[in-house]
Amino acid sequence: MSAKLPPGLQLEKVDDRIMTLNVGPQHPGSGHMRIIIKVDGDYIVHTDPDPGYVHRGEEKMAEYRNYITNIPHLERPVIHDSCNILYPYCLGIEELLGLEVPERAKYLRVIAAELNRCVYIQYWLAIYGIFLGHSTMFMWPTGDRELLIDLLEKMTGARVTHAYFVPGGIRNDVPPNFEDVCLRQVNYFEKRIKEYADVFYDNPILISRTRDTGVLSREDAIKLGTTGSVLRASGVDFDIRKKEPYDVYDELDFQSPTLKEGDSYARSKIPWLDMFESCRIIRDALKKMPKSGSVRVKLKPKPKGGDTEIYRRVESGRGALGMYIVSKGKPQPYRLKISVPSFRNLIAMPHLLTGEKLGNMPAVYWSLNYWPVEADR
């Protein structure tokens, strides 16, 4: 090769032992992101996650829209968890405007958020199954997810992008006899997810592939700033629903599951255990919910006073999801910053993948509970 290169360009020096692999950006599994991996034989020696392929400028878009028309586009980063991504936004603006949410709306919001969390986890679990070549585990969660999507459809009128939460409550009350239908389907759903233990979580093939791969110690998990299921799988009991209860979470009976191991197996098990707690929360909320009453208070056109800033966060399907809203007394937010759990869990990826075998890459990558579109916002 003696072809002359254009000025300013030079060939990269190639190591004899190290090979560079581009995993992605066309769907390494789900979503658009690239992982640049350097391998020495079968072992990964360097990892460089490269997100940003689906950046949509959600934060900038929010500055040009008023508080109510921000709702449909703000749920786009995670359409499978659309109730939970709108939750901190609504909580923040209620505080900004001084709105008092009716009691029934608070309970219905918790039910919708928990149903949505299960829908998200089922989708995540289906992809985790197919990542490990377990096609039954792709079909089962996808099918059982339909039960909860059906419930959310009855509640909100849409299957995936609900646009259900608004500052000041929810957009519509549930249809009559929703409580019975919800209870029946959630009980059946809980029975179904118990069956996943035999086919997936106690399956020796899964255990051999995920046990002791990508171990994240308790200290590292805290130091790297991970959140949600990744943090709880490493033995840190941190759940926003427990630590900073919002709406009616402090009145409901549930626990946040924690495991000590910190490996891919523990990280894949925490969301599954979370779904049982979600079923508990839904049942408890249906029991304690006021049987009738208003579900929405009128929204004021714009906040009073001058500069205010607010930061509220909730526990989404992936971890702590926060929204920082700056208001200058206009009908639009002056600045909206979304602090997403996916991006924070991505930071742990180079730490976990380096030193692993290449074959373990999908098991570690997807166990981080990472959603590329949300990380790019």
Next chain:
Amino acid sequence: MGTATGIIKALNSGIKHIATKRFTFRYPEQKLKFVGDGYQFDPTSGVGIAGYKGRHILFHDKCTGCNLCSIACEEIAEAIAMPKVPEQWKHNKKAIMPQIDYGKCVFCGLCVDACPFYALYMTNDYELSSFTKEGLIYTPAQLQVKPQVQQDVEIQIDEKGANHG
């Protein structure tokens, strides 16, 4: 638990499902049933009525051409335009009514929330596909038509499992 027992248990839990009724249903022949006639909104109480957010329905005898639905959509999808209609209404002097482009609509239903005259609702009709882009644009006359939908399948749960009947 040994490896062999674990694998047998995993296979067994799958085999149990061979005899059960399938969960899915045959879509174009059967359709899922929804609650009510579609999403509606009551401006006096400020709260919506639960229902599926599908294609809109426009009541020509109530629409005043006030532009509020179009203004609501302006910052969301820009799907609503306000063309002239040939009809003459006493309450609609400008004779303009919404025309919705379903190539752009995101079915959030905030236009229904914006309408103060009970003129714009949503229906259970979701089969809007078309061979041309123009076919997705629904004129006020098309939006007036009540959709003919037959939806009857519901999730049924018994001891054996869930199915669609």
